[in-house]
Amino acid sequence: MQISLDQDKYLDETLNVLEIEGLGGAWALPKSSFGNTVICISVASGSLSEPVYQGIDGIAHFLEHRIFWRNDKDVSELFADLGIEINAYTGLTTTDFVLVGSGDKQLCAAIDLLLDLLLTPTWSLTGLEREKDIVEHELGLYQDDPEWIGYHAALCSAYGKKRIAGEIAGDKTHLALIDLHKLMHWHELFYHPSNMMIFISGNSDIDRLFNLISEKVFSFNTDKILAQCSWKDVSYEKFCPNKNSEFKYIKNISITRPQVFLLFPLQPSLFQGGELVRMEVALELALDILLGPSGLVYEKLYLSGLIGGNSLDYETEIEKDFGFVTINVETDFPSEFCDQIYHSIGDILTGDLVKTDIERARKKALGSLVRSYETSEECVELLQFAEGLGVRPSAYTNALIDVTEEEVTEVVSIFLQSERRLGALLFPHGSKLPKIKIL
Amino acid sequence: MLDVKNRYFRSRALGDEVSLHVSQNVHYKSVRIDVFLVSDLVYPDHTYTYLVSRLCERGSRNYPSIRDLNTRLDELFGTYFLTDTLNLAGNSLLHLSVDIIDSEYCLRFGGNNPLNNACSFLFEVLFEPNLGLDGYPENVLDHEKKIIERDLASVLNDKVDYAQNRCIEETGRGTVWSVSSPGRFSDIENIDGKKIWNYHKNLISSCPIHVFLNGNVTEREVLMLENSLLRLLPKRQPCVVSPNPALRPQPQRKIFEIQSLSQAKYVVSHYTGPVLDAKFHAKLLVFNSLWGGDSHGILFRDLREKRGICYYVDSQVERFSGAIYTIVSCSDGDFDIVSSSIDQALNYMRQQQFPEEFLIQSKALIRNRLISAIFDRDSNLRINLSSIITEHEIELHKLSECVNNVTAHGVSEVANDLAKGVEYFLHDK
Numbered sequence: 001m002q003i004s005l006d007q008d009k010y011l012d013e014t015l016n017v018l019e020i021e022g023l024g025g026a027w028a029l030p031k032s033s034f035g036n037t038v039i040c041i042s043v044a045s046g047s048l049s050e051p052v053y054q055g056i057d058g059i060a061h062f063l064e065h066r067i068f069w070r071n072d073k074d075v076s077e078l079f080a081d082l083g084i085e086i087n088a089y090t091g092l093t094t095t096d097f098v099l100v101g102s103g104d105k106q107l108c109a110a111i112d113l114l115l116d117l118l119l120t121p122t123w124s125l126t127g128l129e130r131e132k133d134i135v136e137h138e139l140g141l142y143q144d145d146p147e148w149i150g151y152h153a154a155l156c157s158a159y160g161k162k163r164i165a166g167e168i169a170g171d172k173t174h175l176a177l178i179d180l181h182k183l184m185h186w187h188e189l190f191y192h193p194s195n196m197m198i199f200i201s202g203n204s205d206i207d208r209l210f211n212l213i214s215e216k217v218f219s220f221n222t223d224k225i226l227a228q229c230s231w232k233d234v235s236y237e238k239f240c241p242n243k244n245s246e247f248k249y250i251k252n253i254s255i256t257r258p259q260v261f262l263l264f265p266l267q268p269s270l271f272q273g274g275e276l277v278r279m280e281v282a283l284e285l286a287l288d289i290l291l292g293p294s295g296l297v298y299e300k301l302y303l304s305g306l307i308g309g310n311s312l313d314y315e316t317e318i319e320k321d322f323g324f325v326t327i328n329v330e331t332d333f334p335s336e337f338c339d340q341i342y343h344s345i346g347d348i349l350t351g352d353l354v355k356t357d358i359e360r361a362r363k364k365a366l367g368s369l370v371r372s373y374e375t376s377e378e379c380v381e382l383l384q385f386a387e388g389l390g391v392r393p394s395a396y397t398n399a400l401i402d403v404t405e406e407e408v409t410e411v412v413s414i415f416l417q418s419e420r421r422l423g424a425l426l427f428p429h430g431s432k433l434p435k436i437k438i439l
Numbered sequence: 440m441l442d443v444k445n446r447y448f449r450s451r452a453l454g455d456e457v458s459l460h461v462s463q464n465v466h467y468k469s470v471r472i473d474v475f476l477v478s479d480l481v482y483p484d485h486t487y488t489y490l491v492s493r494l495c496e497r498g499s500r501n502y503p504s505i506r507d508l509n510t511r512l513d514e515l516f517g518t519y520f521l522t523d524t525l526n527l528a529g530n531s532l533l534h535l536s537v538d539i540i541d542s543e544y545c546l547r548f549g550g551n552n553p554l555n556n557a558c559s560f561l562f563e564v565l566f567e568p569n570l571g572l573d574g575y576p577e578n579v580l581d582h583e584k585k586i587i588e589r590d591l592a593s594v595l596n597d598k599v600d601y602a603q604n605r606c607i608e609e610t611g612r613g614t615v616w617s618v619s620s621p622g623r624f625s626d627i628e629n630i631d632g633k634k635i636w637n638y639h640k641n642l643i644s645s646c647p648i649h650v651f652l653n654g655n656v657t658e659r660e661v662l663m664l665e666n667s668l669l670r671l672l673p674k675r676q677p678c679v680v681s682p683n684p685a686l687r688p689q690p691q692r693k694i695f696e697i698q699s700l701s702q703a704k705y706v707v708s709h710y711t712g713p714v715l716d717a718k719f720h721a722k723l724l725v726f727n728s729l730w731g732g733d734s735h736g737i738l739f740r741d742l743r744e745k746r747g748i749c750y751y752v753d754s755q756v757e758r759f760s761g762a763i764y765t766i767v768s769c770s771d772g773d774f775d776i777v778s779s780s781i782d783q784a785l786n787y788m789r790q791q792q793f794p795e796e797f798l799i800q801s802k803a804l805i806r807n808r809l810i811s812a813i814f815d816r817d818s819n820l821r822i823n824l825s826s827i828i829t830e831h832e833i834e835l836h837k838l839s840e841c842v843n844n845v846t847a848h849g850v851s852e853v854a855n856d857l858a859k860g861v862e863y864f865l866h867d868k
Contacts, residue, residue, distance in 0.1 A: 010547055011468075033466035035814025036807070074744060077735040081796070083803030101807050130747040137750035141768050143701030144598045254699040256592040294509035302505060308586045309493065330593065360513045366548050367517030370468050370540040375815070401548075429699060 001214045003207075008394035010401070013373060015383075015392055018210045022221040023193045024231030026213055027387070028200035029379045037107055037202025038376040039099040039209070041114060042384065044197075044234045045190035046093040047168045048322075056177050057163065058135070058170015059186050061090040064097075065131055066183060067117055072126040075117070084110040090168050093234075093319060096384075100376075104205045108212050115216045118191055123180055132175045139169055146255045146426055147328070153424035154261035154326060157248045158241040164322060193217045194227035195234065197387065201379035232320075239322035241265035241422070248424040255428045260334045262341060262423040266323035266415050276320060277389040281365075281399045282411040283316050283325065288361040289408070290348055290416075291327065295357065297344040306337045319388055325416065326423075334425050345416050354408050365400055448651065448823050453665060456647040456677035460823060461661055463654075469540045470554055470654030472561055472664065473820060475525075476533040476646040477680050477828060480615045485524070485531045486622030487630070487638045492522040492533055493583045494635070498569035502560075511560060515553035516540050520561075524622075528759040528828045529615040529683030533642060537561045541655050554660055558667040566643060566671040574636030588624045595698075598865060599751070602696075602704035603766055606863035607757075609694055610708040615683050616760040645678045649827060651820055682829050685713035685761030688858040695774075700867045705767045705777045708860035709785075711853070714758045715831060719853075721805075721841035723763075726853040727756045728801035730788065731765050735797050737784045738765065746780070748773055759829065762860065771866045778862060788854035791847045798850065802842050809839045 006015040018026035024044070045060045067088075068076040079086040084101035097118065099110050142148045155165035198213060200206065245265075253259075271279065290297055291314050301307045311330045317323060331337045348354060372378045386393045448460035478484060502508040512518045519538035524531065537560065542552035570576070594601055604619040611617035627635075652664055688710040714720050731738040731754030738752045751768040767777050787793065812818035813835050826832040 011544070033814075036811040074734075077797070077800055080733065080735055080800035080804050083807040085804065085807075100811075102810060103807075127744075130744075133747035134743060134750050137702070137748075137768070140702040141751050144768075146596055252699070254598070255596045257589065292509070292513075294506060294513050296506070299504070299506045303582070305582070305585065308589050309496075330589075332589075360510065363548070363550070364513040364517030366544075367515075367540045370516075370544050371519075371538070373468055 001210065003210060006392045006394055008397050010397050011370060011373060013393065015394070016206050016210070017392075018213065020214050020217060022227070023213070023217045024195060024197040026198040026200065026210060027383050027392075028206045028209070029373075029383065030206045031201055031376060031379065032203055034201075034203045034376050036100055036102045036376055037200065037204040038380045039107065039111060040199045040380050040384065041097045041118065042094045042197045042199065043097070043118065043191060044093060044195045044229065044231055045095045045186070046091050047166070048092050048163055048239075049190070049234050051163045053189060054182060054186060056170070056182060057166055057174040058168070059174075059178055059182060060095055060190075061169045062131070062135060062175070062178050063183055063186055064088045064090045064095045065135065066128070067121055069124060069127060070117065070122050072124050078113060079110055082106040082110050086110075086114070092164065092168070092322075098380075102203065104208055107204050108208060111209065111212060112216065115213075118196075119193070119220050121187060121191075123184055125180055128180065132178070135169055135175060136172060139167060139171070142167070144254070146253055146259055149250065149253065150259055150261040150328065150424050150426050151326065153248045153250055153426070154263040154422070155324070157424055158245050158263050158265040158324065158422045159239060160242040160245065162239060162242075164239045189228045190234070192225065192227040192229070193220055194230040197231055199380045199383040199387070201383065202376040240267060240269070245420065245422055247421055249427070250424060251427045252429050253426045255426060257330055257332055257428060258334045259330050259426040260328065260337055260423065261425075262327040262338065262421070264325040264416050264418060265422065266318065266325070268321050268323065270414055271320065271323070275399070276318065277386075277391045277396055277399045278403055278407060279411055280316060280318050280389055281396070281403045282407040283318070283415065284365060285358060285361045285403065286348070286354070286408050286412045286416065287314050287316065287325065288364060289353060289357045290344060290412075292361065292364070294360060296353070297340070301337070301340060306331055306333050306340060320390065338421060342421065345412065348412055349409065349417065354405050354412075358405050358408060362400065362403075369397060369400060448653075453669065454672065455675040457668075457672065457675070458647075458649050458827075459661075459665060459668075460649065460651045461656070462652070462819070463656055465655045467541070467654040467816070468544065469538050470652070470656055471536065471538045471816065472558065473534065473536045473651040473653075474561065474565060475649045475651075475824060476642055477649070478531050478533075478642065478646045478678075479680055480526060480529055480531040480618055482618075482623060483626030484638075485618060486624075486626035487635060488531050488533050488642065489524045489622040490583060490587060490627050490630070490635055491639045491642065492524050493587060494575055494579065494639070495522040495535060495564050495568060497579050497583065499560075499563045500567040500569065501563060503569045508564075515557050515560070516545050516548065516550060518553060518557050518560075522564075526618055528825055530680060530828055533646075535561060535565055554656070555663055555667070558664050562668055562671045566673065568639070570636060571632060574632035574634070577632050580630075580632050580635065584627055587622065587627065591620065591622060591624055594620065598698070598700060598704055599766060599768065602706050602863055602865040603764060605694075605696070605865070606706035606708055606764060606861055609692065609861045609863060610689075610762055611686055611760060612689075614686060616686055616762075640673070644673050644675050647677060647680060649824065651823070653816060653820065680828075683759075685759070686710055689860060691859050691861075693862045693864070695864045695866065697868055698865055700771075700865065702768045703771045703773065703864060703866035705769055705774065706863045707765050707778070707781060709763050709765070709857040710860055711756070711761050711763055711857060713761050717834070717838050717841045720758065720833075721838055722845050722849045722853050723756055723758070724805050725798070725801050725842060725845045726788070726850050727754055727763060728805060729793055729797055729850060730754050730763075730784075733801060733804060735800055737787060737793060738767075738781070741784055742767060742777065742780055748776065759825070763857070774864050774866070785854055785857065789851055791851045793847070793850075795847065798845075798847055802845060805842050806839050809835045809842070
């Protein structure tokens, strides 16, 4: 077992990194002053792998539901015996199993149990069809969430029918194709320690947890079960936007006013040659300069009634093979809002806004980063976020400190300055469709 | 061994119904200051308070525009600033908060200690807002009214929240507990800048004020905050805000509402009676976990896992009003099956028909949550504030001990005493 330390000299944080053969890796941020510990076992089994391996949309998510079935019953309650909460989420590239609790003994027992469930499941037909009903109900629940509808419609606008734009949980037709054999095959492909990373933060004895993880991985690997995939080496398509992509209009949604979801797909080919983390940081600062409440654009949007109090959201999602920026707003004037945003992107490149505003945006982002070390949950999120960018958290801090004005201007120019407007517009019942100017 | 001694707030009076509560904790990387002004939860005042909270974000004497105000916050290393209104324990609260990163990090990033400036900023926004000649500028006021009108209308967008709030309103009809929204637009439609400024002045001169300071702060910094507050605090004529009694059971009702939906939302309330002592509180927490609050709860097992009729099921205890709300997202035609399944499940709970190991699991989960809450900044603040307002102190360690002593019989007692209130069904045609 080899543990190395990675120091963040600015934030006084020490990342413990466990490197052992046959495991994707384990990262831990010890926090003796916290009241709990969060452990996330992340399996690189997400929806983006589905078209490459089996072609069944939703199988990664379905397995997340079924992994807790043992001897014909749901055993997730065994974690409750230990006073430990368990939760699971499936995303585009991973399925995350998250334990929250306290006490070294209890957490060791919980991680031991979880690894057993993930690595050596038992399979049963019991409840398989009922689970499909439950997933269908889950899909139905999201259909009442306008943000969910808008987000997927915006992705669809850019990526068409590619998997990245679809529901993580799949749809009824694909769910019907799932059977025990296919689940077992999917498990065999992805649920191997080589294809997992473990992220930990909190008040537990990290050495003890690392020892346990090492023993479990060692004993699993001595059974000579070969890994089919390894962490960050899982195949999936590189997701470029479609050439014939177009803005989506969705009518008759049960909302009170229109909602706009602008999407800026990032070309993965442009990630090559630069550090992903610096691009992410530069995009973060660019978006704050463009849309943050201290900026001219925000003030103009607010005072002209195009946005309300807290109705403007923007977010970046970037990994090595795909990336996009979303800007969402609830507004009575969607066309005017869109015009304003696209004009402002042009203005940012021609004026000296980046130059005058970059230090303010950097200070704000540094403040935000300091705060993300305040709870176990936030620390684990930060570890996963940095890992997704291919760096340790200290490298993220360094990038934030020294990213340059030129880098910020460059990401605006290559990622946000778009010839075509993409995204989606949701309309309430009975309202007339305004036109978004398609350039 | 976890150190909990610095997690609690030390309180001291600074003036007439003005109190400072300090928790000095070296482990936090940021310092939080929260100011609460407590008043009775009545209309139209509650809506006026909501309007004041919005106007506080529109600038102050030295930072007269949104942009000036936010630029100032960013200069202080992205100090978070928040204003809102809360309904807590049947009271209306104006809440302002700033979160400043610890001075040590500011120094490392080439800045100065921002705490003093952040304190001045916070109290300036509250006591010296941006005014015209005769109160709030009319253009600013009109703009914020429009935003409030939109925000209030937007509650329809989140169907689960909407259905739950409607059930809360109907369950508490005729009492303060019926107020689930931050306001009513009709209350402020015709208000002018002078009147709302007079209301604001009345709030700061008459409401009990609680200031919470929480983080790695020195005694000198605490004193600095006191001075910063007292320098701007107007002459006070404090009023008394009395605690509100819990809901009394009313006759059962069923309410159906039609909206365009993919899935119906079923919400039912049960009256629990007042939750005044730790033993009953502990029993109620364990009941809720065994009911719909956790994944081994009877509703999760029965409605979701056994019958497959829903994905989303949840239950929440409203300790102050004395009610528990159960929420299920189901098919349009499933009202009867969900309603009868819930009645049946409650009977099982009354007859102690739940496995002993589930009781043990619930107790273990709740104890861990309570320990975590001691270390969680937001939970700790909320518990302290509610203890002050309700005049019933919650000690999490004591509550945790009480949870440990809850028996299956105790849980069935809670179930037996529950009285069904309102069934609210939001569904498509």
